[in-house]
Amino acid sequence: MPHDLLPTLPSGRLRTMPPRRAARGLVAAAIVAAASVTLAPRPADACSIVTSDRLVLDPAYADDTVAPGPATVATPEIVRYPANEGCTGLDCSPNFVVLRPVASDDRAPAPRLGFRLRLIGGELPHDLWIGPEPLVPDGAGEVYLYFSDDDRGFAFQLEVQAVDLNGNAGPPVIVTVVGPAVDDDGCSTGGARGATGLGLVALAGLVASRGRRRGRRG
Structure with missing residues (x-):
């Protein structure tokens, strides 16, 4: 993320996230990513019904x-x-x-x-x-x-x-x-x-x- 979009303190220093909270954030992001992969439509397997068009x-x-x-x-x-x-x-x-x-x-x-x-x-x-x-x-x-x-x-x-x-x-x-x-x-x-x-x-x-x-x- 560009520095000009990161939250800053009044002193102008970058606001950093505590390590524990950062770790929780990474875990949550990983769970969301995994869910998106799991919930994505799977390609039809060899036993799926495929009808021919008229x-x-x-x-x-x-x-x-x-x-x-x-x-x-x-x-x-x-x-x-x-x-x-x-x-x-x-x-x-x-x-x-x-x-x-x-x-x-x-x-x-x-x-x-x-x-x-x-x-x-x-x-x-x-x-x-x-x-x-x-x-x-x-x-x-x-x-x-x-x-x-x-x-x-x-x-x-x-x-x-x-x-x-x-x-x-x-x-x-x-x-x-x-x-x-x-x-x-x-x-x-x-x-x-x-x-x-x-x-x-x-x-x-x-x-x-x-x-x-x-x-x-x-």
Whole structure:
């Protein structure tokens, strides 16, 4: 602190604080500093719920009639965390499927494109819900689909379409999502390589059956 801001005695000498009082002041300052660190918001940990944004159409693109190209989707990742004791539901066990779709458009920037998902085969894990609104990947290019704690394996197929800022949808691509069963109590991740052969065979049969029915209708 500059000397001209320090309290002074009438004689002009600087007023000093007794050592004991000064020590108490330092302790109080340290407590306040520690409290500010403790009470500061902590960054979300790996088990926090992070929702994907819905696509919002932009009037500036109202004259856009060209649909985006087909989406490219990397192999989906399955992330499972152990449930908190005595707690159930999505808030207690943030298990999720991570999709990383990308596409290009003639006008809309790639990071602003949405992706419409539709279940076409298999069975979703417990509490996983897919709505009609296109989802926009986050800054890391990821879309999260949450499901509640369930150690059983699953396999399903999604139809994925890129959607631009005027609602034009690109051609669909098929993505297979496979979650292996969990047999431990720790946080675990898995991909397609951890799936059981039975689940994949059942899913393939279901999709083939749907294809035959569509062919007969045509």
